[in-house]
Amino acid sequence: MSSILTTLVTTFFIALGVILGGSLLGSLASFLASGQPPFYSIVELAEKLKIWALVSAMGGSFTAFRVIEIGFLSGQPAEIFKQLALIISAFGGAHFGYVLLRTCFGGN
Numbered sequence: 001m002s003s004i005l006t007t008l009v010t011t012f013f014i015a016l017g018v019i020l021g022g023s024l025l026g027s028l029a030s031f032l033a034s035g036q037p038p039f040y041s042i043v044e045l046a047e048k049l050k051i052w053a054l055v056s057a058m059g060g061s062f063t064a065f066r067v068i069e070i071g072f073l074s075g076q077p078a079e080i081f082k083q084l085a086l087i088i089s090a091f092g093g094a095h096f097g098y099v100l101l102r103t104c105f106g107g108n
Helices: 002-034 038-058 061-074 077-105
Strands: none
Touching: 002 038, 002 077, 038 077, 061 077
């Protein structure tokens, strides 16, 4: 059980890190390249990076769905629930990062 919890927490923070790091560094690059205000581009980039944060935290998008398929076909519901928990954890981290940046740097 400890291994699953560790994996869920790690997945959450990987997705959070992708959002925070990608948005902050991307907005810096946008400012240096075009002079666009970085606070606007932070929120815009965070919104665009959500799906990529989810995919990178999962280690690739197709492995999770493949494990879910194998779980259905072989009758192993524990594997299905584990993969769904990982997807929810990754989405939670990505969405938390987006909400955090939107709250701190403005946006709708």
